[in-house]
Amino acid sequence: MTTITRAEPVTRTPYVGRAVDRIDGTAKATGQARFAAEHHYPGLAHAALVHSTVARGRITAIDASAARAVPGVIEVLTHENAPAMKPLGKGGPIDLSAMASGTNVDYLATDEVHWNGQPVAVVVAETPETARYAAGLVKVTYQELPSVVDFAAELPNAVPLKNSMIMEHNAEKGDAESALAAAPVSVDLTFTTPPLNHNAIEPHATTAVWDGDKLTVHEPSQCIAFLRKHLAKRFGVPEPDIRVLSPYVGGGFGGKGSVWPGTLLAVLAARATGRPVRLVLTREGVYRTVGGRTPSTQRVALGADEQGRLTALIHTSVARTSRIGGAPEPITSASRHLYAAPNILLRESGITLDLLSPTFMRAPGEAIGTFALESAVDELAWKLGMDPIELRLANLPERDPVGGQQLTRRTLRQAYTKGAELFGWRRRDPRAGAMRDGRLLVGMGVATAYHPAMILPASVTVRLHADGTVVVRCGMQEMGMGAATAQAQIAADELGVPLESVRVEYGDSDLPDGPMAGGSVQTASVAAGVIAACAKVKKEVLALARRVPGSPLRGHRLDDLHARDGGLHHAGGGQTYADILTAAGRDHVEAAIKSGMLGFVLRTLRDRRRYVKAATAVHFCEVRVDPDTMEVRVARWLSVFDAGRIVNAKTAASQMRGGVVMGIGLALSEQTLVDPRNGRIVNPSLSEYHVPVHADIPRIEVHDVGVPDPTMPLGVVGIGEVGITGVAAAVANAVRHATGKRVGDLPITLDKLL
Incomplete structure (x- = not known):
C-alpha cells in the first residue's frame, strides 16, 4: 500500500502566500496592455463572417456580387474561391493539437453545412464597418437536409459512453439499484441544466499577418502551444515559422481553449489577400461559432438508513456532442469521490446533434454534476429530518469510494465546521418557509464543491x-x-x-x-x-x-x-x-x-492508480424570496476553500469569488435558447442571455483551510474552477429552505416557483 508522507507545517515564506498586486495591473489599468484586436500593421484589412441559416444542408448558390460592389471591399471568400486548408487528421494522448480543434469541419472547403451559424463566407474590407455591412449583402441558397437539433426529443436515443484513458464515464460498486429499493429512506430525483454560452469580456479576435511563408498571429488563446501546432498542420507551415502572441487574454473560461473557425478564417483571409487581416467576432458571432456548455438531464438517487448513512448512490446523466466534434462532460465526476456508499452506480450517456460542438466551460462536468448531486443530498436531509451538514459529515469517505485510492487531503470536515460557525448556520430555523425578513422569505443553503487536481507538461x-x-x-x-x-x-x-x-x-x-x-x-x-x-x-x-x-x-x-x-x-x-x-x-x-507529453501521460496514469487529489470547498448561501413574485435574490454568501497552498492570497480570493459569481449565473439566469425546429440560437446577445450584474451579487466572503497537497508541486492544486462547483446547488438548497419547493431545472426562474 502506498502511503503519503504529510507535509510539515509551512513556514511563511517571503512571497508565496502573500496578497501581491498583479505585475501586469498597471499596464491593464492604464490602457498600455494591448489585446489581440489592438495591434496595428500597415495595410491592415478587416474581416467579417457570413453565417449559415440552416442546421444541415448544402449550399446550392452564393451571390456575393452586391457585397463585392461595396466600395472598400477587398475580397469575398467562399467555398468556390477560398484556398484550401490541409485536413487536420486525428490527434491522440501524445499530440493534442488535433483535439484542440473546436470542430472537424474544413471551413470554406466544402458546400456542406453542419450547423446553424457555420461560416459560409468571409468578407474582407478596408474597415470593419464595411466588412460587416457587405457580409449582410451576401445571399446564400441552400438545399436543406434533415437535421436533429432538439436535445429533449432525442433523450430516448442516448447512447451509453465508454470509459477511455482520458475520461471515465462509468463506475459500479455493489448493487446500487437493489440497495436503493431496500433502503429505509430514499430520494430519486431528475435534474436538467440548459445549454450555456461563453461571454468573456473580450470577444474572440484574431490579427493574422503573413510575411512570405512566415505567420504571426495575435490571438487570445488559452493554449498557445496547441494553437501553433494546429495552425502548422492546417496551413502546411513548419512550427518554427509560426508565432502566436497572446500576452493578454480578456477572459477565457474554456471558450478560448480550442481553435474555432474565426481564427482559421482570419489566417486564411490574410493568406488569400496578401494583407494583414483582423477578424473580431461580434457577441452574436461568438454564440454562432464558439461552442458552449452542453445541456444535461441527470438522475440522482440516494438510499440511506435512518441515521443517514448512505447505502446507495446512483448518478446517471445524458449530455450532447455534435456530429462535427466535441466531447461529453464528465458529469458524474464528483459523485465518484465525495461520499462513502457501499453501493454506487455511475453512468453517462450521450446524444449526437446537428449543432455546433460543445466545449469546455468553467469546471466542465463538475459544475452541473454537483448541482444535481448536492441538491439530492439536501433533499435526502429533508426526508430524514436531518441537518444537511450533519448528513454530509456522516458520509465523508476515508478513501476513494469507488477505486479505493488514497485521498491526498481530507479537509472538508474542517471547512464545514469553520463555515457553519462563520455563517451563523445555527441560527437557521430548519422548517421550510419559517424564516422571514419583513415580508420576504429567507432561506439558507449549503453545498460541497469539488474539482480534480492534475498537472500538464x-x-x-x-x-x-x-x-x-x-x-x-x-x-x-x-x-x-x-x-x-x-x-x-x-x-x-x-x-x-x-x-x-x-x-x-x-x-x-x-x-x-x-x-x-x-x-x-x-x-x-x-x-x-x-x-x-x-x-x-x-x-x-x-x-x-x-x-x-x-x-x-x-x-x-x-x-x-x-x-x-x-x-x-x-x-x-x-x-x-x-x-x-x-x-x-x-x-x-x-x-x-x-x-514532454509522453512523460505526462505515464505519470498521470500512475498517479490515478495511487491517489485522488482535488480542490474542495463548502458554499453557504442565504437568499431572499418575494412571496408574491417569487423573485430570488442572493443576499449573503460565504465559502470556505481548500485549494492546497495558496500562492497569491489576493488573486486567489478573486478567482474564488469569480467562480461563485459564474455559479450564481448558472443557478438563476443563464440559459441558451435553441430553436428546436432549426437549431438556431435565439438569444445570442447579452440583452437576452442574462449574466449576473453588480446588483445581483452580494459581498462574497471567502476563507481558506488549505493544506498543501504533498503530491503536487509546492502543494498547489488549483483554484480556477472549483469555485463554480456546488454553487448552483447551494442556491437551489437555499430556495428550497425559503419556499419549500425543490427546483431541479436550471435556471431557477420565477415561473418555476410560482
Missing part, C-alpha cells in the same frame, strides 16, 4: 543575471488570474531574491511550451518547472562558487544552503549571486526544464 527556463535580476520564460497564458505574478513569487522565493527583481516572460509561442490554461492546472504545472529550473540554477551557481578562491560556500552541499538575500547562505556565512558570477567572469547562468 510545462517547459521553463530561468536565467539569473550577475546584477541579481531573474528572468522566467514560459509560453503560458495570462487570462486575468495573476498567472505571471504567481510564478514571479515562486521564483523569488526559490532563489531568495526580491520580487521586483523577477521578470516573467509569457504569452508567446517563441518561449518554451507552456501548458494550457484550463483544468485549473496552469499554476501547479508551471510551478513544477520553475522550481526545477531554479534548483538547477542554484546548483550551477554553487559549482561556480566552489571554483572561486576564498568563497565561503566552498566545501558545502546545496542541501546545506538557503537561498536568501540575493545569494546562497549557510549558518556560518554566505555569498551573493552577484559576487559569485562576477568572480567567475559570468554575466548570467541559465537553466532549462523541458517537459
